[in-house]
Amino acid sequence: MNLPAYISAYSDEEVFAHIEQAKRQLGSDVTILAHYYQRDEVVRFADFQGDSLELSRQAARATQAKYIVFCGVTFMSETAAILCQPGTIVIQPAAAALCPMAQMADVEGVSAAWGALSALWPNDIIPITYQNSTADVKAFVGQKDGAVCTSANAERLFRWAFARRKHILFIPDEHLGTNTALAYGIKREEIGLWDPLEPPAIETLRNCRVVVWKGYCHVHTHFSVQDVARGKSLHPGALVVVHPECRHEVVELADVVGSTSGIIRAVEQAPTGAVIYVGTEWHLVNRLHYMHPDKLVLPLRRSVCSTMAMTNARNLLYALHGISAGRPQGIISIDEATAHWARVALERMLEAS
Numbered sequence: 209m210n211l212p213a214y215i216s217a218y219s220d221e222e223v224f225a226h227i228e229q230a231k232r233q234l235g236s237d238v239t240i241l242a243h244y245y246q247r248d249e250v251v252r253f254a255d256f257q258g259d260s261l262e263l264s265r266q267a268a269r270a271t272q273a274k275y276i277v278f279c280g281v282t283f284m285s286e287t288a289a290i291l292c293q294p295g296t297i298v299i300q301p302a303a304a305a306l307c308p309m310a311q312m313a314d315v316e317g318v319s320a321a322w323g324a325l326s327a328l329w330p331n332d333i334i335p336i337t338y339q340n341s342t343a344d345v346k347a348f349v350g351q352k353d354g355a356v357c358t359s360a361n362a363e364r365l366f367r368w369a370f371a372r373r374k375h376i377l378f379i380p381d382e383h384l385g386t387n388t389a390l391a392y393g394i395k396r397e398e399i400g401l402w403d404p405l406e407p408p409a410i411e412t413l414r415n416c417r418v419v420v421w422k423g424y425c426h427v428h429t430h431f432s433v434q435d436v437a438r439g440k441s442l443h444p445g446a447l448v449v450v451h452p453e454c455r456h457e458v459v460e461l462a463d464v465v466g467s468t469s470g471i472i473r474a475v476e477q478a479p480t481g482a483v484i485y486v487g488t489e490w491h492l493v494n495r496l497h498y499m500h501p502d503k504l505v506l507p508l509r510r511s512v513c514s515t516m517a518m519t520n521a522r523n524l525l526y527a528l529h530g531i532s533a534g535r536p537q538g539i540i541s542i543d544e545a546t547a548h549w550a551r552v553a554l555e556r557m558l559e560a561s
């Protein structure tokens with residue numbers, strides 16, 4: 209996005225001061241939500257920071273705000289736009305900030321998988337989509353009696369799904385789907401993989417209970433078994449805490465596996481003097497490092513989400529100035545039918561969690 213020359217010319221300190229001023233002027237008309245993976249220069253201005261689940265709830269609760277400025281990636285802003293109060297406008301400061309993993313599943317591909325799997329298990333399969341998916345995919349899942357999940361409640365949503373049908377199609381993260389299925393007690397051989405570019409022969413899936421979509425988060429699949437081994441040899445006794453979007457062989461070696469909020473809790477609860485290697489997005493790990501000077505919090509490897517990092521203080525200021533001037537930029541809009549069915553899938557998650 210090309211910023212106006214006056215914003216580009218500000219020093220960082222001037223940008224921060226203007227954001228404070230704009231926030232004061234806009235008061236309760238604006239709520240700023242920021243994901244934990246956002247830059248520090250953005251998080252410091254957030255009214256609420258959180259993981260996907262917490263921010264979904266916060267968007268639904270923001271009853272006073274005329275505008276929600278969502279500092280994150282598009283699937284999160286879409287969720288806010290679907291769950292917020294009628295009339296509230298959701299703005300995303302960095303319009304191009306898409307999640308690469310969410311882009312790995314489109315409705316056409318999901319619909320093809322659904323058609324084939326429904327023929328294999330008529331009326332006996334349910335779709336679960338990770339929150340990190342497009343509004344279109346969430347709407348498809350909502351129409352097919354399915355639900356959304358986050359990394360914080362995936363196992364709970366598996367329980368919800370298995371209470372209704374015998375099979376699950378899990379979209380779009382192969383790793384969260386596999387890790388959740390294994391933690392739930394599903395055997396390896398009962399987990400199938402759906403590659404949308406090269407769909408499997410349908411009969412090879414007959415004995416599966418869960419079919420996972422072949423998508424991945426490049427930030428979390430970056431961590432390897434060797435990273436864990438290096439950390440443990442540099443600091444014997446170190447705690448290794450990873451996100452369930454990591455590959456299963458990494459998850460298996462970790463001491464704690466948790467959603468973003470779970471990771472934060474694990475660091476908070478570790479004793480003074482602990483050495484903790486964290487396998488998640490670097491901006492959060494770096495923040496945890498200086499928030500806990502009594503512990504040594506280290507990245508398992510430096511792994512950055514470049515689209516999360518697209519939002520910075522300057523485009524946040526531009527978003528606030530647009531609202532003040534009555535010309536908001538970066539409005540997230542979703543057609544009514546899509547919003548309706550995606551809301552159905554999201555509400556099933558919120559009820560189940």
Ligand code: SF4
Binds near residue numbers: 245281307308513516
């Ligand atoms: S960290 Fe991974 S899942 Fe999250 S927005 Fe970035 S690419 Fe998507």
